[in-house]
Structure formats: C-alpha cells, structure tokens
Amino acid sequence: MLVFLLKSTACLVIFLAFYKLVLEKESIHQFKRFFLLGALITSFLIPAVVFTEYVEMAQQTTQTTSPITGQISDTVTGQVVTEEPYFDWEIGLWMVYVLGVIGFGVRFLRNLAQITLRIRKNPKFKENFITRVLLRQSLPPHTFFNYIFLNQKQFEEKHIPQEVILHEETHAKQRHSLDILLIELAQVILWFNPIIYLFKSSIKLNHEFLADRAVIKGSNDHHSQYQNTILSYLSHGSFEQYQSTGIANAINYSSIKKRFTVMKTNTSRKSFVLRSLLVLPLTALLLLGFSETEKVPVVKNVGSETSIYPKSSNLNAVESLSPRSIELAGLVVDSETLLPLENATILGNDGQILSKTDNRGYYTVELEVSNPGEIYFDFSVVKEGYNSIAQKEHWGDLQGNISSAMYFAMRQKKSSAKELSSLVTNPKNLDYETILTSYNQVKEDFEFHKKMDEAKKGNQNIFMQVEGQYYLVSDSWIKLNSKDDLVMVDGKTLLPAFKLNKTIKRNQITGMTPLEKGQGAGFAIYTVSAQKAIDFIEIYINNNGKLLFQGKIVPLEDLKQTLSKVNEHLSFDQRKKIVRSVIHVEAKTPKDVIQQVDKILAEYGAATINIVGPETSPQSSASxxxxxxxxxxxxxxxxxxxxxxxxxxxxxxxxxxxxxxxxxxxxxxxxxxxxxxxxxxAPDAPEPPxxxxxxxxxxxxxxxxxxxxxxxxxxxxxxxxxxxxxxxxxxxxxxxxNPSSPPAPPEPKSPMEHIKEMAAKGATFMHNGKEITAKEAIKVLENNKSINIDTRGSDSGKPIVKLSTEPIVIEN
Incomplete structure (x- = not known):
C-alpha cells in the first residue's frame, strides 16, 4: 500500500507541475478541465497497471502443501499465546487514517446538509433549467449544480450585475459541481496527501477561468467593467466574513491576479495542438516509470524426456506415440479470501495456454503423453495481479488415462498470504460438482494454513494456541496434548512447552519431531545453536542471461547483495569450507554471464562451484x-x-x-x-600354506x-x-x-537428497509398514530428521524405501 501511495503521489506531482508550467496560463480552459480530472484519475490507475513478461527459465521451484493436522473449524480464529504485549504500529496508523476519513467525511456531509437546508428554507423560483435561491444571509453569489444562491435584498433591488448572474449560470450549465464532488471525495479518502489540496485549488480556479471567459464572450464591453465587478465583491466588507461557501462555486474565489491575466490571453491553435500533444509522451513516461512488470517464469525442463501435448493436437495419427493421456481439473482461488478466481491461465512449459478458469474458478486440462517411460511435466498458473505458481510433476511410468484434481490458492502481489496447492489423486470424475466436493477438505487445509499464518504474524513464538489447541510451530507444526508437555531442546534441556517462548525464537529452529515413550520428553526441538542450517546455493541461467535464484528472478547486478543474505550465520572462512553451489546453464547461455556469476560466487566464499548444463562440449576446439x-x-x-x-x-x-x-x-x-x-x-593371490x-x-x-x-x-x-x-x-x-594419494571419497548424500533421488526412480515408500506416496515420505522426513531409512531392490526393478521410527532389523 505504501509503495502504491508513493507512486500515485509522484504521478500527481508530475502532472500538476506540467499543468502549472505548460497549461495554467493558457486560454484552453475546457482542455485544462479534462486534463486535471484525467490526471487525478490516471495517477491512481498507473501504479495499478501490471505488464506481464514471460521469461523462459531452465527450472523453477515447486509449491507444496503441508499436511492437515488435527480437527479444523471454520468459525474460530487463531490466538497467539504471547508473553509480553507490544504496540502494533500498523494498527495505530490505520486508526489515525480512519479517524481522518471520518473527520473529513463529516465535514463533507455537513457542507452538503448546509446547502440542502438553504434550498429548503429559502424562497426560490425556477427559470429555464436554473433554480435561483434567494438568501437572507449576506453571502456572495455561488452555485451548486443548477441552484444559484443570491442575496434576496440585492436581487430584488436589482443591485446584482448581469455579469455576475451570467458567471454563475455558466457554472450551472457546465456542471462544474461534478468536478467539485469528485475532488472532495478524493480529499476525504486521501486527506493526508497535500497534493490533493493543490489539485482542488487548480480545478476550482479553472472553473472561474471558464465562467470568466463565458461572461467576456457574452458582453459587448471588454474586460474593465467585469474586472471592477469582481473587485467589488472581493472588497465588500460585509462579504469578507462569509467567504466559506463549502463545496459550491463562488464568484469571489481568490487568485484575482491570475484571473485578470488569463482574461487577456488568447492561445493560438498551433500552441494548443503542441501543448496538448505533449500530454501523450508525459503519460507514456509515467506509465513506463510507475507501472509494474510481472515476470512470469515459463518452466523449461531440460532433462525431461517426456513430451506433453494438448489433447486437441490429434497426436493419435502420429506413428509410435503412446495412447497415454493426463486429465486434470480443479479450482483456482485467492489465497487470502479463498474465493474463486476467474480467467486464471494454465500455461504449458512452452508458454502455450492449456486452459483458463471460468467464473467458478474451475478449469480442465487434457494432455497426451507421447514418450514411453516415466512421466515428467511442468506447467504454471498465472493471473494478472497475482504471483504465479509453477508446478513440476513426476508421476512415474503410469499407463492409460490418468486423472487427478489439483487445487491452487494464488497470492495477490500486495497480500501477505501464502501460495498453496493440493493434489487429490484418482477422483471419481472431473466434473465441477465432484471437484467442489473434494475441495471441502482442501479448503479446510487452506483455512488452517491461513489461521496458523495469522497466529505467527508479529511474533517469533514457538508455543501457540490456535482454536483452543496447543502447537509447536516453526515452518510446520506439531499438535501438543497439553501446554505442560515436556520438550527436549537440542538433546540436553527439558522444558514445559509453555516456557519455550521465553528461551527460544521460532527463527532459531532447524527441526522438530515427536519422541517415542521412554525418552524423557514427548517432543524434541533442534536449534541453530546446536545445528546450523546450511543453505545450498543453486542458480539457473537461461539463454537470455536471466537468473533464477530461490524461485525468484534476480538481476545480475543484485546477485551479490542477494547472496549476502544467505547463510548469514557463517563467516567467509566457514563458507569456503562447507557451502556448495551449482550454476545450471543452457546451451546458449551467455558465457560472460556465467563468468560473472562464477566470480560473484567465488567472492561470496562458495566452497565448490559446479557448472551444469546440456551435454555439449563447453569448448569446440583445443587452445x-x-x-x-x-x-x-x-x-x-x-x-x-x-x-x-x-x-x-x-x-x-x-x-x-x-x-x-x-x-x-x-x-x-x-x-x-x-x-x-x-x-x-594382477598376480594371483598366494594360497595359504x-x-x-x-x-x-x-x-x-x-x-x-x-x-x-x-x-x-x-x-x-x-x-x-x-x-x-x-x-x-x-x-x-x-x-x-603414482604421483599422489587417492582422492577423498565423495560427500555422502543427505537423507532428503536420497529420498528425492529414489522418488525420481519411481520407488515404493513404506512408513511404519504402511505404503505412502513420495510427497508424504518427504513430509515425514521434514518432520522427523532422525527417522530410520532402509533402501532395498525388488523383483520389479524399482527400489523399496522403508521409513521407520523404530530401529530397522536387517535380515540376512
């Protein structure tokens, strides 16, 4: 919101400066009127304009959804167990803003009520479309819509000059009150913005220019008599104490010197055309400078051997294509409101539009799989004003017609909510009614994520109470039995759960897990003081030299600063020993960009820098x-x-x-x-005597x-x-x-890397004797870092991976 207000204010300032320097003293008053109104509206539209640019990237991160934990209610909101009260400045500023809106709104309504009472309580008569209201008070002539307010005594004695009557009639005929109402409403909403008051002054002054020009055109006399009339209203002592006429147009509006100067000005046609044309490049520059550009990464899977095509491509006629097909359907909703999003676009990895959501947020996609073997496919969900979601799927060597329901919750650019996604396999069918029925459980999951995120705002608490239930919370969460449950911290300190907030902050946690009975505590927490989390650095560079790091497009000139925020707890010497990095490149990635990224990583202190790309020789000939x-x-x-x-x-x-x-x-x-x-x-081994x-x-x-x-x-x-x-x-x-000792053995893979590698090979996963999916296996490992893992081969050729909280007995 702050960025939007700053951009809109900058647009207002530039438009107003252009008006003051180029247009104000010219006699093109009708053009100036619409310029001021257009500038006011355009200044709030330009920051909201979002241009979408599709950038082809080698790979993108995948959105995942945490498992549902416990019973979830839609009626109770999350409550945070806080130890110490704190002042929320954001709420305080909003309170000040609301009070200002209320104050200026009351002022605006009071002026409307004042004019309405004048119309009701005073005598009036209608002439053509003009209604003249005769006032007993000594107020200057003024106009509101088609009502002209005049002093009754002066009107009956015919002391009001005809030029003044014509001046006020011009305000009524040209409906200047519409402009005043618009700027007054803008002032109520943006009362804190001083530029709004300057715009209001310029608009009302231009109204006087328009009325003055109409009087001069309709009078045989030149300017002197009319100018004397205006001066008489300004110098009349009885009117000086009644200058405030609220939201009406008054004859004695100030800036007389400017009015007299502009009366004598006559802008040529050539000057008018030139000055009006200057508005176009000015608007274009503001649009370029203050609009937003959304870069949507289009995922390009370099290593995949699966070809995915829309089903309408009639690929059955092509020789050697598999008859396998994929049918997807689901809903796309707003992650904050969970309301359906219309016209969200499903894009293939080549940027081709696969589907769009209807007004119910519902979409369907049908794809043909041309290659045999395991299925890999990527797609992304994009919508203007929202962060895109990139989805990367690996479904193994499945056959026939494969159906799944996929639900996406997209985050607005200004929102603090998170993107979420959920997969429901083997639905009964993919019509809207079935998809909506399955969505009820998914919605509960999304709702609970929202409540948990809301509970985490503004604090670093680990122990929380949400919907009357106690939780240990980091990036994920564990449900507790009571607030007195014992928690073991870093394998040595036992604390009741409700005391954790005084000793540990959430951003210190590297892992949490339930413990088996007999271990002295029900749960365990591991912190950065016991085990520092080391972030692996992975940078993707496409053929255009664009960089993708941690799921975001990072300009090359900002990479050094971005890396400085990674592994901040490590010194340069520590990074030189343990931080690994990989640069993923494509066939035509610019070499100078690769060299610059390599240099930045070396300066950052990466222990290893591996450049990975297509299997092409990096050098076409020897030097x-x-x-x-x-x-x-x-x-x-x-x-x-x-x-x-x-x-x-x-x-x-x-x-x-x-x-x-x-x-x-x-x-x-x-x-x-x-x-x-x-x-x-090799010589034969000697036989023992x-x-x-x-x-x-x-x-x-x-x-x-x-x-x-x-x-x-x-x-x-x-x-x-x-x-x-x-x-x-x-x-x-x-x-x-033999010149040297043998090389050191390669660094062993982490359990998470091993699980992902086995998932890529289509392995079967078992957890405590129960078969689970690869995604569920990853979640189990994330929630329990010390779980036992056993990987074996099988007759089918696919590995079997067993996960168990109990010791695994290996039988001979």
Whole structure:
C-alpha cells in the first residue's frame, strides 16, 4: 500500500507541475478541465497497471502443501499465546487514517446538509433549467449544480450585475459541481496527501477561468467593467466574513491576479495542438516509470524426456506415440479470501495456454503423453495481479488415462498470504460438482494454513494456541496434548512447552519431531545453536542471461547483495569450507554471464562451484597452449620404446582430456595419440600354506612384507620395485608412477537428497509398514530428521524405501 501511495503521489506531482508550467496560463480552459480530472484519475490507475513478461527459465521451484493436522473449524480464529504485549504500529496508523476519513467525511456531509437546508428554507423560483435561491444571509453569489444562491435584498433591488448572474449560470450549465464532488471525495479518502489540496485549488480556479471567459464572450464591453465587478465583491466588507461557501462555486474565489491575466490571453491553435500533444509522451513516461512488470517464469525442463501435448493436437495419427493421456481439473482461488478466481491461465512449459478458469474458478486440462517411460511435466498458473505458481510433476511410468484434481490458492502481489496447492489423486470424475466436493477438505487445509499464518504474524513464538489447541510451530507444526508437555531442546534441556517462548525464537529452529515413550520428553526441538542450517546455493541461467535464484528472478547486478543474505550465520572462512553451489546453464547461455556469476560466487566464499548444463562440449576446439602441451607429451611417449615405457598416470589423463577437446582437423595435424601397452595382469593371490593356522600365516606374511619392503606400504609416493620382478608376457619393463594419494571419497548424500533421488526412480515408500506416496515420505522426513531409512531392490526393478521410527532389523 505504501509503495502504491508513493507512486500515485509522484504521478500527481508530475502532472500538476506540467499543468502549472505548460497549461495554467493558457486560454484552453475546457482542455485544462479534462486534463486535471484525467490526471487525478490516471495517477491512481498507473501504479495499478501490471505488464506481464514471460521469461523462459531452465527450472523453477515447486509449491507444496503441508499436511492437515488435527480437527479444523471454520468459525474460530487463531490466538497467539504471547508473553509480553507490544504496540502494533500498523494498527495505530490505520486508526489515525480512519479517524481522518471520518473527520473529513463529516465535514463533507455537513457542507452538503448546509446547502440542502438553504434550498429548503429559502424562497426560490425556477427559470429555464436554473433554480435561483434567494438568501437572507449576506453571502456572495455561488452555485451548486443548477441552484444559484443570491442575496434576496440585492436581487430584488436589482443591485446584482448581469455579469455576475451570467458567471454563475455558466457554472450551472457546465456542471462544474461534478468536478467539485469528485475532488472532495478524493480529499476525504486521501486527506493526508497535500497534493490533493493543490489539485482542488487548480480545478476550482479553472472553473472561474471558464465562467470568466463565458461572461467576456457574452458582453459587448471588454474586460474593465467585469474586472471592477469582481473587485467589488472581493472588497465588500460585509462579504469578507462569509467567504466559506463549502463545496459550491463562488464568484469571489481568490487568485484575482491570475484571473485578470488569463482574461487577456488568447492561445493560438498551433500552441494548443503542441501543448496538448505533449500530454501523450508525459503519460507514456509515467506509465513506463510507475507501472509494474510481472515476470512470469515459463518452466523449461531440460532433462525431461517426456513430451506433453494438448489433447486437441490429434497426436493419435502420429506413428509410435503412446495412447497415454493426463486429465486434470480443479479450482483456482485467492489465497487470502479463498474465493474463486476467474480467467486464471494454465500455461504449458512452452508458454502455450492449456486452459483458463471460468467464473467458478474451475478449469480442465487434457494432455497426451507421447514418450514411453516415466512421466515428467511442468506447467504454471498465472493471473494478472497475482504471483504465479509453477508446478513440476513426476508421476512415474503410469499407463492409460490418468486423472487427478489439483487445487491452487494464488497470492495477490500486495497480500501477505501464502501460495498453496493440493493434489487429490484418482477422483471419481472431473466434473465441477465432484471437484467442489473434494475441495471441502482442501479448503479446510487452506483455512488452517491461513489461521496458523495469522497466529505467527508479529511474533517469533514457538508455543501457540490456535482454536483452543496447543502447537509447536516453526515452518510446520506439531499438535501438543497439553501446554505442560515436556520438550527436549537440542538433546540436553527439558522444558514445559509453555516456557519455550521465553528461551527460544521460532527463527532459531532447524527441526522438530515427536519422541517415542521412554525418552524423557514427548517432543524434541533442534536449534541453530546446536545445528546450523546450511543453505545450498543453486542458480539457473537461461539463454537470455536471466537468473533464477530461490524461485525468484534476480538481476545480475543484485546477485551479490542477494547472496549476502544467505547463510548469514557463517563467516567467509566457514563458507569456503562447507557451502556448495551449482550454476545450471543452457546451451546458449551467455558465457560472460556465467563468468560473472562464477566470480560473484567465488567472492561470496562458495566452497565448490559446479557448472551444469546440456551435454555439449563447453569448448569446440583445443587452445594453442593445450595443443602445444599435447604435442610435447605425445612426442615424449611416441619416442619411447614400447617395451620399455615409463608411464605417468597424470600425463596419460591429460593427453586424453586435450585429445577429447580437439577438432577433427586438430587431431589430424597433431602428434598421433601414443600407443600405450595394456597394464600387466594382477598376480594371483598366494594360497595359504597347509598345516598352518590363519593367525600364524598372517604373522608370517607381515614379517615378510617388512623384510622385503613391499611396494604397497609406501603411501603417496612411487611404488618401489621388487628385487626380482616377474616380467609380464607382452611388456618387457613397465614402471608405473603414482604421483599422489587417492582422492577423498565423495560427500555422502543427505537423507532428503536420497529420498528425492529414489522418488525420481519411481520407488515404493513404506512408513511404519504402511505404503505412502513420495510427497508424504518427504513430509515425514521434514518432520522427523532422525527417522530410520532402509533402501532395498525388488523383483520389479524399482527400489523399496522403508521409513521407520523404530530401529530397522536387517535380515540376512
């Protein structure tokens, strides 16, 4: 809201400055009238304009929905158990604003009531469409719609000049009161904005310009007599104490000097055309500068082998296409109000429109799957004024007609509510009535998310009471039995749940889990003080050089600042040791952008930076330095006697690497690749002597190794040759050089990465003996970091992953 008000105020200021500098002193009063009204309205429309730009990205994050916990009621709102009261400045400012609206609204209604009473209580008579109201008070002539208010005594004595009557009739004929009502209502709503008062002054002054011009055109005299008449009303002592005429147009409105100056002005047609045309580029610049641009990432799945097409493409006629199809239906609603959204668009990963919601928020999508194997498909839900939702699906190797219901709750750009989505598999059918019936449970889930989010606002509490039930809350939540339930913090401190808010803040939590009986507490909480959460950095760069980081499009120049907010609890030296990063690129991603991102990550302190992209060679040919290095190594080995070669493994690997980079022409021009002999066969393992125990034999072997200086006891150096080597059959003498110790083993995958990898392979998941989906398995792992995991193969070729809170017994 604040950004909107600042943008609208900036538009008002620029429009008003343009009016004051370019238009005010000109005689094009009708144009000026509509310019001021249009500028007032346009200043509040421009910040609300949203242009949609579709940006193709390599990949996008997926929205997920947390599981439903406990019984949910639609009638009770969340209550936060707070330890200390605090003042909410947002509520305080809203209270001040409402009081201002009430005050200015009462003033506006009082002026309307004052004019209405004057019309009712005073004599009046109608002439044509004008009604003249004769007042006993000594007020200056003024007009409201078609009512002209005149002093009764002066009117009957004919002391009111005809020019004044004509002036007021012009206000009535041109309906200037409509403009006044509009600006008065704007002043009630935006009473705190000083620019509104300046606009009001300019509009009322321009009304006087219009009425003055009508009087001058209808009078044979020039300006002097009419100007003297206006001055007489301003200088009349009895009128000075009755200047306030509320929302009416009065003859004695101020700025006389400007009125007299403009009376003598006559703008040429050429000047009018030029000045009016300047409004167009001014409006265009304001639209460009103060409107919003929504960048909608269109998901492009580089690694997917599944082709998805709209069912209307008549793909059955194409040879070798699978008859499998996907039918989706569901509802799209507002995440804050949960009311249906009309004209929300379902887009395929290529930006093609698959469906649009009707006025009930209902949509249907039918797709054909052309490729065999597991099904991968992406789509996004977009609507003007809302944040888009990108959905990435992997459904395994399903066959036939696959039906599912998917529900989406979209977040308005100005809203603090969250995007949500929910999947219901195998519905009875996909008509609106069935989808609406299934939505009742989904709606309860969405409603509870809203209540929990509302309860979390403005605090960092872990222990909360929502709908009369107690919860432990972080990014997810766990239902408690009572407020006295014991909670173990970081495996060493026991606290009743209701005391947690005094010792721990919600943003310190890295994990929560229920505990089994006999562990001294019912629940466990782990905090950043015991286990620092390390964020993995993953950046996607598309062919246009656009960056996607943490589900948001980040300009290259802002990447450094954005990264500074990631892993803030780690020092630079700590990041250099443990933070991993990956840059995902496409075939035509600009190299200079990749290099800049790589440099920014290095400056940030990433321990590893991996660049991942399509399987294309990053270099089409070897460089001059690499060719020189290759030729020197190849010549060295080509000149050796093949039966007496001294081979270094690093040099052989380097030869292969450079040779793989060469173009065909470079390979033809370079030294021939050396013809290395095959390695010698491994010697047979010695058989243990008979009539000797295993222990005695091992002891003898160790002593023999010590006595003969076995080559394999030298770690990290050259392998010493035995005194009497056995020559291989096809090689007379080969010395093998091992320059360094073996590389460290790769870092083991985390449980979450393992679960996601198994899900991608179509694994079957079991939780405490019950089969669950991959999404449910991920949720179980998120809620219980210490759960036991056992992965086995099966006869079907697909892995079976068992999750259990009990120890898993592995049977031989």
């Amino acid at each position: 001059r330095e690499e060719m020189k290095e290759y030729n020197a190594l190849a010549k060295k080995y080509n000149e050796m006697d093949r039966n007496h070669m001294y081979i270094q493994k690093q040099e052989v690997m380097r030869l292969k690497e450079i040779y793989g980079k060469m173009s065909k022409k470079q390979q033809e021009d370079a030294e021939p690749f050396p013809n290395f002999p095959p390695p010698p066969p 008979k009539n000797v125990s295993d222990t005695e034999y091992a002891s003898n072997q160790i002593q023999k190794i010590i006595d003969t200086n076995d080559p394999y006891d030298v770690v990290g150096g050259n392998i010493a040759q035995p005194a009497s080597p056995i020559a291989p059959t096809n090689v007379n003498d080969i010395n093998i050089y």
